[in-house]
Amino acid sequence: MTDLFSKFDPIIEMRRGLLASGVEDPFSLVMERVLSPTVAVCNGRETILLGTYNYMGMTFDPDVIAAGKQALDDYGSGTTGSRVLNGTYAGHKAVEQALCDFYAMEHAMVFSTGYQANLGVISTVAGKGDYIVLDIDSHASIWDGCKMGDAEVVPFKHNDIEAMEKRLKRIPEGAGKLVVLEGVYSMMGDIAPLKDMIAVAKANGAMVLVDEAHSMGFIGPNGRGVAEDQGVLDQVDFVIGTFSKSVGTVGGFCVSNHPKFEILRLVCRPYVFTASLPPSVVATAATSIRKLMHAGDKRAHLWENSRTLHAGLKARGFQLGTDAPQSAIIAVIMPDLERGAAMWEALLKEGLYVNLARPPATPANMTLLRCSLCAEHSAEQVQTIIGMFERAGKAVGII
Ligand SMILES: Cc1ncc(COP(=O)(O)O)c(C=O)c1O
Numbered sequence: 001m002t003d004l005f006s007k008f009d010p011i012i013e014m015r016r017g018l019l020a021s022g023v024e025d026p027f028s029l030v031m032e033r034v035l036s037p038t039v040a041v042c043n044g045r046e047t048i049l050l051g052t053y054n055y056m057g058m059t060f061d062p063d064v065i066a067a068g069k070q071a072l073d074d075y076g077s078g079t080t081g082s083r084v085l086n087g088t089y090a091g092h093k094a095v096e097q098a099l100c101d102f103y104a105m106e107h108a109m110v111f112s113t114g115y116q117a118n119l120g121v122i123s124t125v126a127g128k129g130d131y132i133v134l135d136i137d138s139h140a141s142i143w144d145g146c147k148m149g150d151a152e153v154v155p156f157k158h159n160d161i162e163a164m165e166k167r168l169k170r171i172p173e174g175a176g177k178l179v180v181l182e183g184v185y186s187m188m189g190d191i192a193p194l195k196d197m198i199a200v201a202k203a204n205g206a207m208v209l210v211d212e213a214h215s216m217g218f219i220g221p222n223g224r225g226v227a228e229d230q231g232v233l234d235q236v237d238f239v240i241g242t243f244s245k246s247v248g249t250v251g252g253f254c255v256s257n258h259p260k261f262e263i264l265r266l267v268c269r270p271y272v273f274t275a276s277l278p279p280s281v282v283a284t285a286a287t288s289i290r291k292l293m294h295a296g297d298k299r300a301h302l303w304e305n306s307r308t309l310h311a312g313l314k315a316r317g318f319q320l321g322t323d324a325p326q327s328a329i330i331a332v333i334m335p336d337l338e339r340g341a342a343m344w345e346a347l348l349k350e351g352l353y354v355n356l357a358r359p360p361a362t363p364a365n366m367t368l369l370r371c372s373l374c375a376e377h378s379a380e381q382v383q384t385i386i387g388m389f390e391r392a393g394k395a396v397g398i399i
Helices: 004-020 062-075 090-103 114-125 140-148 161-170 194-203 261-267 279-292 296-315 337-350 379-396
Strands: 033-036 039-042 045-049 107-111 131-135 152-156 177-182 207-211 238-242 252-256 329-334 355-357 367-372
Touching: 004 337, 045 379, 062 279, 090 107, 090 252, 090 279, 107 114, 107 261, 114 140, 114 177, 114 207, 114 238, 114 252, 114 261, 131 140, 131 161, 140 177, 152 161, 161 177, 161 194, 177 194, 194 207, 296 329, 296 379, 329 337, 337 355, 337 367, 337 379
Parallel strands: 131 152, 131 177, 177 207, 207 238
Antiparallel strands: 033 039, 039 045, 107 252, 238 252, 329 367, 355 367
16 A cells, blocks of 8 residues: 555655754644734743734724624524525625625625635636636635636746736637736735736736735725725726635635626535635624724824834844835745744744744745734834844844
8 A cells, every 4th residue: 555645754854853953843833812913822921923914903803803792692603504505694795795895896705715715716717718827926725726727827927027928928819818916925025016917917808816815904095905005906807805814804705896796606616515604703704894994093003013123123134025014024034944943933932923934835945934913013012023033033043
């Protein structure tokens, strides 16, 4: 018998080697208690959270929590069914309406995760004989959506407009084309030049899907994302998003103005063949989304946090993923996995949690410490964080 697990030997070895150095496992940390959007107890000590996607700090919002509790009382703990059978409750329609209002769009379809939204929309919309042209640094859910469908998949170099145009021009006349982009790329925290990219996509007859998972709620005058910020949201055919970041719960969605959009509810397998979100989740999401429409002050504070952290780390000699802050994500580039893990652990001992990111999730084989800021981080917390980085960086020999 061939052991089907033998293909995992290299990663098992890499993990064993890393842990043999005595470093704590960065991929199995337990949040023992969560005290607020920015503080949890890990290993028995209070830890500042700088590695969550809780950008707008909605997880402990009193209105959001009250809505979830009420829905539990009124509708029970789960739907036990698909959206197309017994799994559409009033709350699912209400959260879809909240999304239509938030984006000022005609249609919204809620999936059980953002991962499934990308799987479903990409694999269903682009079929046999069609072409998907996508950024090489796209999220795993986008790649998996491509893999699940029958379209030809054509990647291009990250954020390279000319490379994208070249690929589009090579597609045979008359074939369907879908360009897939992200607003914010979550590993490096950089944004896409959507205005120019979408202009090129449209000039070449492509439909455009933009995943705004890491920009919703924060970027753009109304928090609709990078496409809104660059004035091209009306050119986007499909916006994909998630409830697991700024919205503060779990779930995914697609919003669109396409007149035939509603047919996706019958033909999109990751929508049809899975259970719908629990009533408490859609109630928290709807409440959170409606509050995010009026969160201008929070957005301004989060930008302030992002600028302060970026400048503070840069001034202390850390190598960062972007020259200037472009989102709520600040990526700190580590020289290698060993020192990245040592730095991660040193920060945890200081009382700071960040994400250790490594290939294949990261581009160009990089090891990153990814910092995700929250609108609920106080100015004092951000200064404390910079001090922690400085001490840990010196102790590990990175600065
Ligand atoms: C760009 C992007 N799209 C989609 C997703 C999937 O979102 P979810 O957590 O809702 O499955 C993520 C999650 O990290 C993401 O970063």
